[in-house]
Amino acid sequence: MKKFIIKNITNSEDNPFDRQERIEWWSQEKLKKAKVMVVGAGAIGNETLKNLALLGIGNIFIVDFDTVSTSNLSRTVLFRKSDKGKKKAEVAAQRTREMSLLDDVNVDWLHGDIVWDLGSGVYQDMDIVLGCLDNIETRFHVNRQCWQVNTPWIDAGILELGVRVNFFQPPQPPCYQCTQGAAQLQAVRKRYSCDNFKKELLNEGKMPTVQVASALVSSLQVQEAVKYLCGQEVMAGQQVYYQGKLNDFDLMTAAVKSECRTAQECCYIGIYPQVKALPASSEMTLLDFLHLVSQEHYAGAGAKLSLKGEQRFFVESVNCKNCQKNIPLMRPSFRIYEQETYCQNPEDCPDFAHKKTLKKEANQDKLPPRVIYEEFSLQDTPPHLLRLTLQELGIPEYHIVSIKDGQGDYQYYALSNDQPKVLPNLSYSETNMNKK
Ligand SMILES: [Zn+2]
Ligand SMILES: [Zn+2]
Incomplete structure (x- = not known):
């Protein structure tokens, strides 16, 4: 016994x-x-x-x-x-x-x-x-x-x-x-x-x-x-x-x-091979953020913020699938419903009456061109996007972001300044004891 x-x-x-x-x-x-x-x-x-x-x-x-x-x-x-x-x-x-x-x-x-x-x-x-x-x-x-x-x-x-x-x-x-x-x-x-x-x-x-x-x-x-x-x-x-x-x-x-x-x-x-803490928050502008990660002791010059592999991307505009008119959206993809990618007002959209048949054809055809961003850098990103905050680009608080350095290698950083906001009580307790 x-x-x-x-x-x-x-x-x-x-x-x-x-x-x-x-x-x-x-x-x-x-x-x-x-x-x-x-x-x-x-x-x-x-x-x-x-x-x-x-x-x-x-x-x-x-x-x-x-x-x-x-x-x-x-x-x-x-x-x-x-x-x-x-x-x-x-x-x-x-x-x-x-x-x-x-x-x-x-x-x-x-x-x-x-x-x-x-x-x-x-x-x-x-x-x-x-x-x-x-x-x-x-x-x-x-x-x-x-x-x-x-x-x-x-x-x-x-x-x-x-x-x-x-x-x-x-x-x-x-x-x-x-x-x-x-x-x-x-x-x-x-x-x-x-x-x-x-x-x-x-x-x-x-x-x-x-x-x-x-x-x-x-x-x-x-x-x-x-x-x-x-x-x-x-x-x-x-x-x-x-x-x-x-x-x-x-x-x-x-x-x-x-x-x-x-x-x-x-x-x-x-x-992730290693996640480093970065003194950054999702409320920072993209410009400030990219300046920070481009510092030598982070990813260095040429650093790119990459959303690839996250199924998130930022949509500046799409072209209406009926009439091809440009529709500005300026939002992350997951905040956009499919119906918003058509003209909202039937009078704006000459082909609205044929929407159903055209929609079918559009799906079979090549999709209309749209302006989307999956990577952001000081060199290549237009100024009106650099003014947006990371949150406006679709990055949540206390996220781990992927940064591509000048050599094309990925580094991973946690937006650590957000931790006390997301975990106001938990962040004061000891760090994990069980994880190897
Ligand atoms: Zn598996
Ligand atoms: Zn239209």
């Missing part, structure tokens, strides 16, 4: 963590120091945050773009009827703080789009990322961000009474993308037009789910996270699957789809 080591015998009833600390390998100190990001504050995210709060996790970051609606309430332990219309991330942060048994818990949050508004510096600061998401596009993105900065992540998914948890630990394949086939990649592409503008999604799928499934999957997810944070063996690269209807339980090694090995952007491409 296994012997238990009983710690903290004195005042054990005054210690909220007494029972869990009786587990031999448990480290309450490690959990208190841990930095955990929860992406998505919906059904699974609520359960996960509740678990993290009760377990005594000391630093939690929450991100979600959505607001609370009545249909959420049957699956969201942290939300009340009176929260309707409030930001999910903000309410979840407040309730997580209230529920935490630590006197000095740090909880920060972001109300924004996970793909476009969350800087990759946040991923680098975390010990682990917990995916509580409901769509493939965001999972692909979270996977990529985690891989580039070498942060493990645990993805959770539910469908009816079925639950699934995958542990991904860079640099060890498979990553999330390895486990997805061509059909899933296709599903992500459907959210964008063929020239990379956002499509208005009329009918986003609402999945059949129930609170008990979220509670189950979150328990499995957080249990793996705790094991990892306490230095125990975890199911890296594996998937736990449970089908509640038949009580089937499986642990499997995630199958690697063969197309992954040739795909760009996958785990076979790899991790």
